Amino acid sequence: MIVRLMGEGQFQASDDLLARLNGLDERAQAAADAGNEPELDRLLDEMWQLVQTEGERLSDDDLSASDVVIPPSDLTLEETKRLFSDEGLIPDPPA
Amino acid sequence: MAGLMSRTSNVVKAWISKLLDRAEDPSVTLDYSYEKQLEMLQDVKRGVADVVTAKKRLELQTQKLEQEVPKLDDQARKALAAGREDLARAALERKTVAQQQLQGLDQQIAGLEAQQEKLLANEKRLSAKVEAFRSQKEVIKAQYSAAEAQVKISEAATGIGEEMADTGLAIQRAQDKTEQMQARAAAVDELVETGALEDFTSGETSLDRELAQISAQSQVDDELARLKGELAAGGAQKELEEKP
Numbered sequence: 001m002i003v004r005l006m007g008e009g010q011f012q013a014s015d016d017l018l019a020r021l022n023g024l025d026e027r028a029q030a031a032a033d034a035g036n037e038p039e040l041d042r043l044l045d046e047m048w049q050l051v052q053t054e055g056e057r058l059s060d061d062d063l064s065a066s067d068v069v070i071p072p073s074d075l076t077l078e079e080t081k082r083l084f085s086d087e088g089l090i091p092d093p094p095a
Numbered sequence: 096m097a098g099l100m101s102r103t104s105n106v107v108k109a110w111i112s113k114l115l116d117r118a119e120d121p122s123v124t125l126d127y128s129y130e131k132q133l134e135m136l137q138d139v140k141r142g143v144a145d146v147v148t149a150k151k152r153l154e155l156q157t158q159k160l161e162q163e164v165p166k167l168d169d170q171a172r173k174a175l176a177a178g179r180e181d182l183a184r185a186a187l188e189r190k191t192v193a194q195q196q197l198q199g200l201d202q203q204i205a206g207l208e209a210q211q212e213k214l215l216a217n218e219k220r221l222s223a224k225v226e227a228f229r230s231q232k233e234v235i236k237a238q239y240s241a242a243e244a245q246v247k248i249s250e251a252a253t254g255i256g257e258e259m260a261d262t263g264l265a266i267q268r269a270q271d272k273t274e275q276m277q278a279r280a281a282a283v284d285e286l287v288e289t290g291a292l293e294d295f296t297s298g299e300t301s302l303d304r305e306l307a308q309i310s311a312q313s314q315v316d317d318e319l320a321r322l323k324g325e326l327a328a329g330g331a332q333k334e335l336e337e338k339p
Contacts, residue, residue: 044099071099093114
């Protein structure tokens with residue numbers, strides 16, 4: 001499986017690593033829903049560290065699509081809301 | 096309930112569809128996508144330039160404030176020597192404000208520095224992928240049948256579309272941060288203009304003027320004393336001359 005850390009790059013991840021990411025992801029979503037920014041911050045950091053230490057970095061010129069995308073580790077609660085809102089945080093593609 | 100990862104993934108996929116839907120004819124998808132990739136590379140370069148400009152402005156403010164601190168120290172010393180503790184206190188208060196501002200500026204500059212590094216890293220990755228896409232595009236055109244090519248085109252366009260969405264997010268976040276800094280800088284400017292905060296970065300302050308007055312006064316006092324001395328000496332001389 002390929003994991004993308006947004007703003008950082010792509011990594012090859014084992015099934016075991018993915019399972020642990022899923023566990024952390026559930027808690028991160030719960031923290032975001034509860035408006036608990038420090039907890040969200042901590043969990044995102046943990047997910048990032050896990051991928052960076054245990055995943056294998058793909059070369060920059062690899063054109064594979066990712067199976068999993070993890071938002072930036074320093075994403076704020078407010079940005080998280082915007083990212084998933086209709087308005088979005090990523091500007092539209094160049095027209 | 097979807098987690099952060101799947102929701103983020105969906106946002107990115109929706110972004111890529113939006114991008115690719117614009118190329119209505121699949122046969123032009125490759126060239127269209129490549130064109131957009133080049134535009135995105137320009138965008139990220141512009142993003143870096145904007146951050147650098149904002150950073151330079153803050154660095155300039157820092158320089159001015161750094162020159163101000165020893166000057167205020169000197170003013171405080173002069174004021175105290177002249178027996179004006181009130182002025183000395185005012186100078187030291189301003190020095191504290193200047194130092195606080197300096198600390199804030201340091202953090203803001205460090206924040207912009209981090210944004211710049213991130214954007215440069217994004218640019219490097221996108222640039223490598225654009226180059227890979229360019230050569231693959233030619234291979235696909237030359238070697239695959241129409242049906243096979245469709246799959247390959249879709250794969251490559253999706254892979255690089257993801258990097259483009261990633262870069263788009265980085266550009267937006269850097270822009271948001273830069274705007275925040277500029278808003279804060281403008282707020283400080285406004286405080287200065289309304290007089291709520293002394294602008295010690297521009298020319299003469301009221302402190303300068305008061306100290307200049309003190310120094311002028313003491314110079315006048317000195318001159319007076321000198322003149323009085325001369326007069327007294329002259330008078331004594333005259334007395335001596337009058338008495339044979």
